[in-house]
Amino acid sequence: MLRAALCAGVAWPAAAAAQAPGSALAELASRAELVGTARVEWAFGLSDAESQKLELVLEPELELELPAGLDLTAVGRLRADAFDELEPGAPTQHERSVISRRALVGDRVDLELRELYVEGEVGRALFTLGKQQIVWGRADGLKVLDVVNPQDFREFILPDFDESRIPLWAVNTEVPLGEFALQLVWLPDPTFHDLPEEDALFAFTSPELIPSAPPGVPVTQRSVDRPREFIRDSDAGARLSTSLGGFDLTLNYLWHYDDEPVLFREILAEPTGPRVVVAPGYERTQLVGATFANAFGELTVRGELGFSIDRFFPTEDPADPDGVVRANELDWVLGLDWYGLRETLLSVQLFQTRLSRDPAGMIRDEFATNVTFLARREFRNDRVAAQLACIHGVDHGDGLARARVGFELREGLELFAGLDVFYGSERGVFGEFDHNDRLVVGFEIGL
């Protein structure tokens, strides 16, 4: 049936073309809707009193009704930045598969096909075929199970996930099974996290993430060994959802390449002294997880649990043969949302990570704890929205505090201003950006 539907989709433009050109165009227009947004955003660094970006982002979105109940969605993005601090020069894009790369126009403009997919139903099963975002999990701000798509860390975790998630070419099906819904996904698109290069404003420097060689020891980095086979190196997963006793529940499984590169290390004894050779690569892992959510009066409770089998973590132990330690990782988050005040949401979350092994020299701590806080309130009939958010890393005492206010000036035009403040030890994942505090102002127009 799906094949027939897809064939019908192919046949339809030909049939339309057989009509008079004017009427075919009118027919097409009547089935299509073109919308979009334009956003201008200026970020000003508070530590160095220099602009971090002055960016224009255009996101056109086309929705087209095809025959046989199929819908086509295409989303593009044009991004132009006057300062080129976030990705200086032309990024290599080696993390992305050829079919998911951006088109770079000089150093300051890039174009990307963000999404292109066809949706349709066969019986009660829903199929989404094409480049898309597949979102799992119930947490805000940090991720446990929302790892089906990799993430662009160009601006660390400051943009909305919708913007920083890298869409992948995928087959996504969802089939109702009585009281359950089964989602099956297949992702033949070996694309991984987009990590900022060394000279970028938000390049990672925390020793929690990037190991360092002893002083005076030269380091050579080999090119990244990345999976390239679209079929053999594809990812696959399943999610089973149901509602039981008022709880929304899911069970999740993902067989995938870890989106973070594994930094394999070799220490060579050379006549001039030791030399460290780093060979980044990507390794398979399996993720098993579950989520829940329920409401109890003014409170909603939500949570996620994820268990990753065979992840690799860097070690500084010089005796370790490849500089990485294989361990399992357990992540969980518990979130509480309180709606007890009018037009206000107060939310707290506790994230914890535990590794199954903690040998000497391992850079990552065996335990890591983060807490988040969010307060959001709407004023003046939702014309004004104010938000305070904080992510605090308990182990290093570092974190990120954010304030934002948005004002809907008139129909479809929002002005916004915000403050992003990193604090704490430079060893921390957040504290490493302590020098990147910024003030943000801008506007967004609905087109």
Next chain:
Amino acid sequence: MRRLAALLAAAALTAAARGEPAPRPEGVEVARRINARDEGRHVSRTARWELVDRQGGRRTRETRVFRKTDAAGKRSVLFFLAPQNLRDTAFLTVDFAEPGREDDQWLYLPAARKVRRVSATDRGESFLGSDLSYEDVKLETQVGLGDYRWTTLGEEEVDGRACLAVEAVPVDEKTARELGYGRVLLSVDAELWMVRRAEYWDPGGRPLKTAHLTDIRLVDGIWTVHRVEVANAVTGHRTILSFHDVDYASPVDDDLFTERALVRGVP
């Protein structure tokens, strides 16, 4: 319904002939009749929300709304069509028939691409920044029978129609706080059993808002309000809600009231 009105009129005439005051239905009986009115087992419609501030600044939201009622309760789903910054936001409510069971609510936010479970205790909160509350929107043209003590005050005329003036006072302070209302005065069409006008006071007794329901027409044999104008006495803000493409005849698929449908968007 017409027969009942005729009987009421006949009773009033008889009473008047005897020089007695006309008998009126008790307030709670009026509320029951409002809720017993046929609203259709299912409906689909487009709702246009015009939000007008004190200075006359106007914002518009367009939504597509589906409702289905069965023995288990009432399910409603709302999809934003416009403006662009709200497009694809969706809201699902399940109002269980089981007495005392709290509603279930889910919100889909396209910026997060996640369906979020939300508390259903925010009955008195503004819906979409409008001057209607979540409870107002959920009840549509019905009333919260158990939330109030009902008293019929008299008769009056609204928009040229004979109406009963009914006072509704929340049963307790907690309910008043939840609803955001300390008193409601309803003008109920005595033939159609529909509210034509409502005045609201806050729990502190201050005038809060007025609602005027007009353009009442038959659609698929069901009397249907097509325009609701609410004026907030405190903020000067107004909401004009108009309904289009109202359809009680076409079936509404059960699959619309699922998380998957929220993510997929308006059918």
